Amino acid sequence: MDINFEIKNNTGLIILNRPKSLNALNLKMAQDFALKLDEWKSNKAIHRVLLIGEGNHFCAGGDVKSVHLSGNLSDLKKQFFLTEYKLNLSIYNFPKPYLSIWKGVVMGGGVGLSLYGDYRVVTKSSKFAMPETAIGFFPDVGGSFFLSRLNYNIGVFLGLTGHVLNSSEMLELGLATHYCPEDEIDNLVQHFINSGDIKKFIQNSQNKSAIFEKREIIDKCFAGNIKDIFNNLKNSSLKEYYFDNLIKKCPMSLAVTVELLKKGKSKSIQECLEMEYKLSQMMVNRNDFAEGIEAVLIKKHHNPKWSPKSIDKINLKEIDDFLETNTSQIF
Numbered sequence: 261m262d263i264n265f266e267i268k269n270n271t272g273l274i275i276l277n278r279p280k281s282l283n284a285l286n287l288k289m290a291q292d293f294a295l296k297l298d299e300w301k302s303n304k305a306i307h308r309v310l311l312i313g314e315g316n317h318f319c320a321g322g323d324v325k326s327v328h329l330s331g332n333l334s335d336l337k338k339q340f341f342l343t344e345y346k347l348n349l350s351i352y353n354f355p356k357p358y359l360s361i362w363k364g365v366v367m368g369g370g371v372g373l374s375l376y377g378d379y380r381v382v383t384k385s386s387k388f389a390m391p392e393t394a395i396g397f398f399p400d401v402g403g404s405f406f407l408s409r410l411n412y413n414i415g416v417f418l419g420l421t422g423h424v425l426n427s428s429e430m431l432e433l434g435l436a437t438h439y440c441p442e443d444e445i446d447n448l449v450q451h452f453i454n455s456g457d458i459k460k461f462i463q464n465s466q467n468k469s470a471i472f473e474k475r476e477i478i479d480k481c482f483a484g485n486i487k488d489i490f491n492n493l494k495n496s497s498l499k500e501y502y503f504d505n506l507i508k509k510c511p512m513s514l515a516v517t518v519e520l521l522k523k524g525k526s527k528s529i530q531e532c533l534e535m536e537y538k539l540s541q542m543m544v545n546r547n548d549f550a551e552g553i554e555a556v557l558i559k560k561h562h563n564p565k566w567s568p569k570s571i572d573k574i575n576l577k578e579i580d581d582f583l584e585t586n587t588s589q590i591f
């Protein structure tokens with residue numbers, strides 16, 4: 261099975277079990293996960309939930325490869341995102357303590373399975389990213405909610421560049437809640453199962469944090485619309501890192517990400533996920549998504565041909581109008 265459920269001492273254990281695919285979430289996993297959470301919500305024998313990934317990584321994201329391979333206007337393109345985003349909302353509303361072990365890679369869809377719980381434990385190997393602009397998509401699973409609420413425009417920066425955070429940075433930004441040394445993780449898991457407590461294992465992160473030192477320049481550069489941001493970066497000390505990074509990303513992805521985060525700032529999590537569902541259907545049916553998946557995950561030549569190929573050709577007003585239309589009652 262790609263996902264396993266166990267009950268141990270009043271703890272509902274969820275194990276993502278596709279280690280060869282970095283535990284990427286597929287439709288069946290999301291459906292089973294949602295059904296189990298619904299059952300455990302009111303099951304008095306379940307006092308808490310623990311989410312872990314089999315192998316060295318937590319979760320690399322949604323299984324976007326199979327979404328792409330399902331073809332034009334496929335039902336999977338609708339069902340996968342609808343199921344995934346509804347699951348994100350169920351986790352947000354889940355009434356019992358919910359702990360995720362963020363070892364190794366934590367990207368995109370993996371963030372959505374864990375960030376809205378109560379605790380995220382990081383360790384030395386933890387790497388966090390929202391890398392979707394590299395595949396013609398956008399930072400979803402509530403990116404418009406949580407990225408738009410990070411200070412200093414750090415969420416805009418993360419969503420556009422796909423920059424990878426280490427454990428110290430995740431803690432500093434409040435994305436992770438606790439740090440545990442790698443060789444203590446098994447003990448922490450056992451102790452949480454036995455008692456529901458995790459405090460005893462927590463130490464300070466050993467990694468250096470660079471992101472906070474750059475917060476003022478990030479704040480200044482990642483303000484305004486995508487055209488402003490490119491102009492800001494051209495003339496800044498972040499140029500080498502981020503102007504060179506962003507010109508490789510999908511221009512439409514970059515443009516929608518900035519507009520999406522602006523709108524998400526004043527919306528509830530449910531409103532954000534509904535808006536993202538609508539946008540997901542527009543984005544997965546564009547050719548850039550096929551280009552991006554082929555370039556990054558299938559042929560792996562990392563040289564996608566985006567269309568339009570630069571942000572100059574993009575009408576921001578059209579994106580704004582698209583995101584503005586009513587998306588309530590999608591769920």
Ligand code: QUE
Pocket residue numbers: 280281282284320321322323324325367368369391392393394395397556557
């Ligand atoms: C951007 C992404 C994803 C990505 C790489 C990107 C993504 C995703 C995966 C992924 C990685 C390994 C796998 C797999 C999927 O990579 O969303 O099935 O085995 O799921 O640059 O958004």
